[in-house]
Amino acid sequence: MALYKATITKTERLPDGSIIEKGMTLQYSHINFPWDGNGPGTEAINNAFLRVYGIDLKANFALNPGFVSVEEVR
Numbered sequence: 001m002a003l004y005k006a007t008i009t010k011t012e013r014l015p016d017g018s019i020i021e022k023g024m025t026l027q028y029s030h031i032n033f034p035w036d037g038n039g040p041g042t043e044a045i046n047n048a049f050l051r052v053y054g055i056d057l058k059a060n061f062a063l064n065p066g067f068v069s070v071e072e073v074r
Contacts, residue, residue, distance in 0.1 A: 006069070008068060
């Protein structure tokens with residue numbers, strides 16, 4: 001299992017009225033690649049943001065590499 005760090009790359013007001021700020025960061029663990037389309041890796045990123053910040057990136061169309069950068073923590 002790998003540890004990943006996900007960071008918001010730009011400030012944006014989301015359709016539900018939430019705001020994501022550049023630099024919002026969290027760490028989460030997952031077994032596979034972080035960006036795998038609509039698979040479990042991408043879902044793990046969304047679940048982590050829901051758990052930590054209460055923001056559903058997927059429902060707000062912000063769950064993509066244009067808004068979130070992911071890197072493996074070594």
